[in-house]
Amino acid sequence: MPELPEVQTTTHGLDTHIRDLVITDVWTDYNSKFFEGKDSIKNPTYFKKFKKEVVGSTISHVSRRAKNILIHLTRDGTEIGSILVHMKMTGHMLYGKYAFNSKNSWTPIEEGPLKDPFNRFIHFVLTLSNKRHVALSDMRKFAKVTFIPHHHHTTTNHLKDIGPEPLEKEFSFEVFRSQLRTKPQGKIKPTLMDQSIIAGIGNIYADESLWRAGIHPEQPVETISLPYLKKLYTAIRTTLMQGIDFGGDSMSDYRNIHGERGKFQETHRAYRKTGTLCSKPGCKGKILRKMIAGRSSHFCSIHQKLTTRT
């Protein structure tokens, strides 16, 4: 589920714990070279190159771009690039002390994410100079890990088509509106989830933002009035900020780097609330579920009606 707030929670946690440490080893048991491009550690040939790049480098800091984590590396004080991790559906990063066991997998042994039920799905591990580890738990094995050389940061396919960050102060209402104008005929929900329009919004935060703004997920972008667009702009920013404040959403298997759950799922108003009464004060609607652009969408039958003009 990692969307912007979950990736932000993980990024911040990593940044405070692994800054200035040296990477002393890298391990993986991902092995399919299919589906992902050549520059994926799932490709054994690429992994050898990857290992050569990162072992011996120092972590300068950890940042986020859309739903990607970037672990920035230096060598002899010079920036060499970063490890890009996209956690996709079920990935989450953990920090702690692990031991490599006789079954060729990793077990947490001290502090850290001892209680995380997903420790059995660890497929990528960085060993650090303080004898601790960063582990990527990834049940469905969809995650992407690759090395981005410093000079490729703005040109790599992994990052070049990503839209503005919704929580940065440069993301004004005018920026939001001009981004949406590139897809006037699009349905609003798939448009919000398009990473080239706005960075970091996924299925949960799209549904929750639209509930708060009172807009039907299939409302064509060009038919949304100025006041409703402004409501939506505010709803997106406050919902994402709430997600971060609550430590992310753990309705499914997201955990922070210590293996702990976030609490945003306790505040859901629409996502996976099918059949319940709408909780908007005075609203008598029911939460409906419908597949839209291949994703299940949840919205109120009354205060999120599809209209010819909002």
Add this chain to the structure above:
DNA sequence: TGCAGTGTTGCTTC
């Protein structure tokens, strides 16, 4: 038991 559904995204097809 069986199968629909799951947070993401990129490739293929139309």
Add this chain to the structure above:
DNA sequence: CGAAGCAACACTGC
């Protein structure tokens, strides 16, 4: 060009 469908994988819940 865009939109839709599906595949990558493993598990949960009805």
